[in-house]
Amino acid sequence: MPVKEQLTVIRRLLPYAKPFKWFFIGAIILSGLVSVVNIYLPKVLQTFIDRYLRTGHATITVMWYFAGLYFFGMLVRALMQFIQNYTSTMGAEYMLENVRRQMFKKLHRMGMRYFDQVPGGSILSRLTNDTMSFSNFWALFNTLFTAFFAVISSFIAMYLTDRQIALWLLIFMPFLGVTVWYYQRYSSKVYRRMRERLSELNTKLSEAITGISVIQQFRQEHRINGEFDHTNDAYFRTRQAMIRTNSLLLSPLIDLFYALGTVMVLGIFGVRGLNGYVAAGVVYAFITYLNNFYNPMTQMMDNLSDFQDGVVAGSRVLRVMDDQTIAPAQHADPTAKITRGKIEFKHVTFAYDGEHPVLKDASFVAEPGQTVALVGQTGSGKTSTINVLMRFYEFQSGEVLIDDRDIRDYPAAELRQKMGLVLQEPFMFYGDINSNIRMFNNEISDEQVRAAAKFVKADDFINDLPENYESRVIERGASYSSGQRQLISFARTIVTDPKILILDEATANVDTETEEMIQTGLSRIQKDRTTIAIAHRLSTIQNADLILVLNQGQIVERGTNDELLAQRGYYYDMIQLQNSAHVK
Template sequence: MKKSSKTERKEQLHVLLRLLSYTKPHVKTIIFAFALLLIATIGDILGPILVKIFIDDYLRPGNLVFGPLVTLATAYLGIHIINVIVSYIQLVKFQEIALKIIQAMRVDVFTKVQSLGLKYFDKTPAGSIVSRVTNDTEAIKEMFVTVLVTFIQSSFLMGGILVAMFILNVKLALFCLLILPILYFIIRTYRQLSSKFYLDLRERLSQLNAKLSESLQGMGIIQVFRQEKRLRKEFEEINEKHYHAGMKNIRVDGLLLRPAIDLVYIGALILVLSFFGISSFNSPIEIGVLYAFINYLDRFFEPVNNLMAQLSLYQQAIVSASRVFGLLDETELAPVQMGNAGSIQAGEIEFKNVTFSYDGKRDVLKNISFTAKPGETVALVGHTGSGKSSIINLMMRFYEFERGEILIDGKSIKEYQEGELRRKIGLVLQDPFLFFGTVKDNIRLHNKELSVEEIEEAARFVQAHHFIEKLEGGMNHPVVERGSTFSSGQRQLIAFARTIAANPKILVLDEATANIDTETEEAIQTALAKMREGRTTIAIAHRLSTIQDANLILVLHQGEIVERGTHQELLAQTGLYHKMYLLQNGSVEKYVDVIS
């Protein structure tokens, strides 16, 4: 449904008031800056009055007395010098406030992103989020840095000029007030049109960022499958829509900003000159008053033009702020922890009839029940999409579930504090993520207080020290973004060392050895055997050879546990696990015989 203009105005006002709420911590500085702004405005208004006095009282009558003229010139020069100093200080103060506000806002947005649940990231492109944190906050910064200062300064100056006009000539000042409704109509029309165009413009920019981010992350795949032309065409299409949205806005700017205001200014100038021309038939004209009025009129339209020019940035800021506040108001948060269950001691895990759906429509897990005791390894196997990763996601509290229970040491997983869960559960993924920094920084990621000796011990434990010692700088070897200069196996070993350094009670291994060569895997399996001692281990595996010694193997199919038992017990059942085992061991003919 299309929003009415009244609704849009209310929403824009709400966004503006919310933006202004960020000024509360800086009230004293703002008052000081306002006081300076008032002084600067008074200085701007007094200048033409002093010139008017010089013309009417001294120049036109030929009364060129040295003393008063020196006093008048000194006052005029002094006002301008003071005005320059005061304007500089107030400008610096307003800029300082603006930068502090944006600094606080960016921290708020980044903090909010950190608190969002994975369900939000599943449906929102990363580039779109980046656009809100960077581009949109930058647009808001421009509003605080230039727009609001210009609005306030222009309002002060326009108000002061109107007062000065009434002091000089009440009748003519009343005539000049007729231009205010016309200016209001132009401003209102511009805001209504530009807000729509800027919203479209920002959305297209967000799509450009999303497409760029996706392309950078998948550059290897793009080049392998020679999809450069297709991606370029998609990017060009989005860029073309961004161009058209920008052109619509440019046309509105070109019509309603300077040209329209200049037309009103010319009309006002004709009005003033006509007034003095008609008045000259009945009484002599005060040249000083004429000069002052024309000067004030010019000065009146200067802030109007400045204000109109800033309306463009204002609309961008309001649209950007609405997008940022939309992110700040996002309700798709990470699951809430009640936080009264104490600490995890043994690490026993129990799933009780857990049913889960990502979209609320199709269940990806159905009545999952099993128990993993301390020191035991429970392996999850099954075809792609069977629900293995979903079990891990729920246990790690990446997603909220409503049906069934997950218990650790007999207490609901929802009752543990988030910090306790993260400390006591160690997660190693198939594609480990390394952060920019050093090898040492990545191993002690969870605890910056770890000593060098503890970090080296963790690396030796998982057999990672062999390749780390060969690196230039060893533990201080630089890691680029995502660890792209390391092999898959090396990244995995660093991830293992990182997990071991945390000394968790529960291990979660999501295809943790999938990217490691056979020789390295043997060393890792030895390390994993030591890691599992006294710990509860949940392992997802596609290669059945890596989990043959598991205490319990759960075979999942379409979100349900269809088989359970040890390796030998499952082979004896000649069911789905048996078929998978025959297929992976190259016995295709036997597999065909079995499934037929």
């Protein structure tokens, strides 16, 4: 990553730390004060050695006096270092919590297209690993300012102690600068590869854990293990490259410069000692200042790896924050309310990628209280119609009206409250049945939850459970059958009393007996509600007020069940095909 790009990333990350600036400002001030104490401590011992110990005037009183001064200085330094580390670390932690919250909110404002294109493991990696490294990157600034003040103050102290030797030590600075420049240039490439490999690793893990039942069913363990080993080895190799780079170019090189500097200082003092007198206290103070000069550099170089990792992680976080794949915008009128539930599509065209339409010039009307069924082969545009109606995706042309008003005029909260969606595979959250029906909305009472469950005939099996509505729900509701999960999903929808009901193959994964029970619940749910239903089992929608037959994104037939059978077209052929399949 070029230096210019790194500076851009840093500049854009600064606003995330702004709410907690006083933590960082306090740490910077304390860094300056610590550097002053570091100048003071060697001066105390230098004065004691040269003025009292060398001349033989070091009495017990004088010794205790200087010991007390030195101890007091060490105590003050330790206290300031503690407060400095605490404030800078807490500032970084508060900022990390703030970034994760903002990023999580941003993800929930993203359009569905983003999640279609980006693997879940990659998103998880950016939300956890990248933000954590990004926080470590901020902690580096504490070390950076500490090193800056320490280097400046130590050089001033050396210059005031012996100007000639201090200037000679500057010959190492160009070499140090070249080392830092080369490390910055090379290591950013290594860290970017490492972050990409870690993202791929998390994606593989997420996929393997989510699909474990399919993997075991089809005996894919060997293939999955091989793919994971390949990804893991690639990540390991980038880690190796990072370790090699850090081992060579960080603290070992600074230690070398420190050793060379010590040799130079002692050599110059030694030559002077051959021709005259050199005060021992001066030698001690100068070596201590030299150590204070290089020691913060060692810490800074050790943390430079965190800096590179943080800049790369920060750039990945910013890519998520900058992504414009947002949910379709509403030009909301706060007064707009859905009262009747009439739905109308007028010449709607929709494409997921904006170029290849999957819904072409679709027009239909669902009157309040009617049931409109969508049928057709896989890929015909049924689910796309639902996605447009639910505002998961933006359509390219045409109009979608609810109660004769543009769907974009309604606030998103109004659409979500008045439109109930039941999916083919309902998602269950950790918790209990009660919370899964009310969806953690405490404004919905227990009586409303029970009434909704009874309304859809879900209370029959819930009351047979040991803890009834408080029965635990584990990941994805794995302890319940498909039919039971679907009934809970119906109750979840009906408890909000929607005006529009959308069923996306709601009975596709249940057995016939359970389907009959669900159909009984459905007939009650659909009463006085406008229903849009996708169905593969055509027997479930024969009583629909309007059936739309889709083919390659176009509505090719429309009418009631009897009308479509009389036409002997697509719908008739589909009925005959399903009937022949049942006979076999």
